[in-house]
Amino acid sequence: xxxxxxxxxxxxxxxxxxxxxxxxxxxxxxxxxxxxxxxxxxxxxxxxxxxxxxxxxxxxxxxxxxxxxxxxxxxxxxxxxxxxxxxxxxxxxxxxxxxxxxxxxxxxxxxxxxxxxxxxxxxxxxxxxxxxxxxxxxxxxxxxxxxxxxxxxxxxxxxxxxxxxxxxx
Ligand code: GNR
Ligand code: NI
Numbered sequence: 001x002x003x004x005x006x007x008x009x010x011x012x013x014x015x016x017x018x019x020x021x022x023x024x025x026x027x028x029x030x031x032x033x034x035x036x037x038x039x040x041x042x043x044x045x046x047x048x049x050x051x052x053x054x055x056x057x058x059x060x061x062x063x064x065x066x067x068x069x070x071x072x073x074x075x076x077x078x079x080x081x082x083x084x085x086x087x088x089x090x091x092x093x094x095x096x097x098x099x100x101x102x103x104x105x106x107x108x109x110x111x112x113x114x115x116x117x118x119x120x121x122x123x124x125x126x127x128x129x130x131x132x133x134x135x136x137x138x139x140x141x142x143x144x145x146x147x148x149x150x151x152x153x154x155x156x157x158x159x160x161x162x163x164x165x166x167x168x169x
Pocket of ligand 1: 043044045046047048051090091092093094095096132133136137140
């Protein structure tokens with residue numbers, strides 16, 4: 001396993017729409033294991049393939065609390081097939097926008113369909129932080145960042161700070 005480099009804003013890769021995976025092979029399985037290791041090392045509760053420079057529709061999440069056993073999920077071609085009308089507001093952060101946090105409103109429950117690491121279709125009903133996190137990761141594979149859900153004033157303030165931070169690194 002290896003820890004991958006996490007791409008930060010501004011980088012055009014983060015704005016690309018990721019490609020559907022048509023075959024789940026050993027390379028995809030290795031990538032997902034590396035993504036989980038990279039996510040735990042960061043640390044974070046989710047990671048999408050474009051954040052490590054690979055524009056494929058792959059996400060990993062683990063939203064277990066620290067007092068619970070690990071609950072990693074590897075999801076290929078994840079799709080939201082149903083979301084609640086009711087929304088919840090959660091403070092979000094992103095490993096590609098380090099140091100920036102803001103309240104985001106999203107559907108409070110989501111039904112997600114995906115392929116697991118063996119290429120088998122799964123359907124999972126999610127709520128709470130897991131539902132939020134999966135929606136945040138599916139946004140990434142569509143080239144969307146959590147700041148896109150904010151007012152343009154708040155979004156531009158964060159994006160400008162990221163441009164300035166890049167010049168200083
Ligand atoms: O680590 C993360 N925490 C988080 C908190 C609230 C909502 C979403 C997230 S995902 C984020 C890691 C990340 O950037 N994933 O793409
Ligand atoms: Ni993110």
